[in-house]
Amino acid sequence: MYKDFFKLQNYPFGVTANPKYLYWSRGHEEALSFLIFGIEMRKGFILLTGEIGAGKTTVCRALAETLSDAYRTAFVFNPNLSELELLETIVEDFGIKPERKSRKGYFDALNRFLIGRNQEGQTAMLIIDEAQNLSRRALEQVRLLSNLESAESKLLQIILVGQPELRDTLGDPRLTQLKQRITVSYHLKPLERDEVGRYIDHRLTVARSGEEEKGKFTIYKGNELRFEPTTYDLIYDFSNGIPRLINSICDKALLAAFVKETWIITDELITEAQNEAQGIKVEGVFQ
Ligand SMILES: Nc1ncnc2c1ncn2[C@@H]1O[C@H](COP(=O)(O)OP(=O)(O)OP(=O)(O)O)[C@@H](O)[C@H]1O
Numbered sequence: 001m002y003k004d005f006f007k008l009q010n011y012p013f014g015v016t017a018n019p020k021y022l023y024w025s026r027g028h029e030e031a032l033s034f035l036i037f038g039i040e041m042r043k044g045f046i047l048l049t050g051e052i053g054a055g056k057t058t059v060c061r062a063l064a065e066t067l068s069d070a071y072r073t074a075f076v077f078n079p080n081l082s083e084l085e086l087l088e089t090i091v092e093d094f095g096i097k098p099e100r101k102s103r104k105g106y107f108d109a110l111n112r113f114l115i116g117r118n119q120e121g122q123t124a125m126l127i128i129d130e131a132q133n134l135s136r137r138a139l140e141q142v143r144l145l146s147n148l149e150s151a152e153s154k155l156l157q158i159i160l161v162g163q164p165e166l167r168d169t170l171g172d173p174r175l176t177q178l179k180q181r182i183t184v185s186y187h188l189k190p191l192e193r194d195e196v197g198r199y200i201d202h203r204l205t206v207a208r209s210g211e212e213e214k215g216k217f218t219i220y221k222g223n224e225l226r227f228e229p230t231t232y233d234l235i236y237d238f239s240n241g242i243p244r245l246i247n248s249i250c251d252k253a254l255l256a257a258f259v260k261e262t263w264i265i266t267d268e269l270i271t272e273a274q275n276e277a278q279g280i281k282v283e284g285v286f287q
C-alpha cells in the first residue's frame with residue numbers, strides 16, 4: 001500500500017511495541033534508567049506506571065534487549081490468570097521443568113532455579129505487564145515470590161508494569177505488605193510538545209531503514225515524504241503527546257496523502273485524520 005508509494009521499507013506508525021522504533025524522549029530515557037537502577041541495586045520490587053499507550057511495554061522490551069546474558073528474564077504479558085496459572089507461566093518462561101505441577105512444585109522449582117542463577121552471578125528478573133489486570137490474590141502471590149531471597153539480596157527482581165489504576169489497586173490496605181516492598185517506582189509521562197516532531201522524524205527514519213541521525217532533523221531532498229513543521233503542534237494538541245495516538249493520526253494522514261498522491265503532510269491532512277480518528281466522516285478521503 002502506501003509504503004511503496006513513499007519509498008519506505010516498513011510502515012512507520014504501526015501499533016506494536018517494537019523497540020526498534022524507540023525514540024528516547026526524556027521520559028522514556030528516565031524510565032529505562034530507573035528500571036536498570038532498580039535491577040542492578042537488586043531492590044526486589046519495581047513499579048512502572050503510565051497512561052494508556054504511553055510506551056510502557058516498549059520500554060520493557062527495550063530493557064530486555066539492553067541487558068546482557070548475565071540477566072535471565074521471564075515476561076508475563078497477559079496477567080488475566082489464576083494464581084496457579086501465573087506461577088506456571090513464570091516457571092515456563094524461565095524454561096524451568098518442575099517435577100510436580102502444583103503450587104509447591106512450582107515454588108520449589110523456582111527457588112532452586114533462582115539459587116542456581118545467583119550462584120552463577122546471574123540476575124533473574126520477572127516483568128509483569130498489564131499488571132492492573134492482576135487480581136488481588138495474584139498480586140499477593142507475586143509478593144510471596146519476592147520472599148525468595150539469599151542472605152544478601154532478593155533472588156528475583158520483579159517489575160510490575162501497568163496503567164495508572166495499578167497505583168490505586170496497590171493503595172488497597174490489604175496489599176500494604178506488597179506496597180511497602182516497592183522501593184523504586186516511575187510514572188512514564190507522555191511526550192512533551194517539543195518532542196513530537198523528533199518522535200515522528202525518528203519513526204520515519206527507522207521506517208526508511210536509514211540510520212538514526214541523533215539530535216538532528218532529516219534534511220529532505222526532492223520528492224520525499226515529509227511533515228510540515230506546523231503539523232507537530234496540531235498532533236500534540238490532539239494526542240496530548242501519547243505515542244499510540246500520535247501513531248494513529250500519522251498513519252491515517254499518510255494514507256490520506258497516498259490517496260491524494262502527495263508527499264507533504266499538511267495541517268489540512270492532519271485535521272482530516274483527526275476527524276477520522278474521532279469518527280467524523282470526511283467526504284472523499286476516507287471511505
Ligand atoms: N518512545 C517511543 N518511541 C517510539 N515509539 C513509541 C514510544 N513510546 C511508545 N511508542 C509506540 O506507541 C505505541 C504504544 O506503545 P506501548 O504499547 O509500549 O504503550 P503502553 O504504555 O504499553 O500501552 P498500554 O497502556 O495499552 O499497555 C506503540 O506503537 C509503540 O511503538
Ligand SMILES: [Mg+2]
Pocket residue numbers: 056057058129130
Ligand atoms: Mg502495554
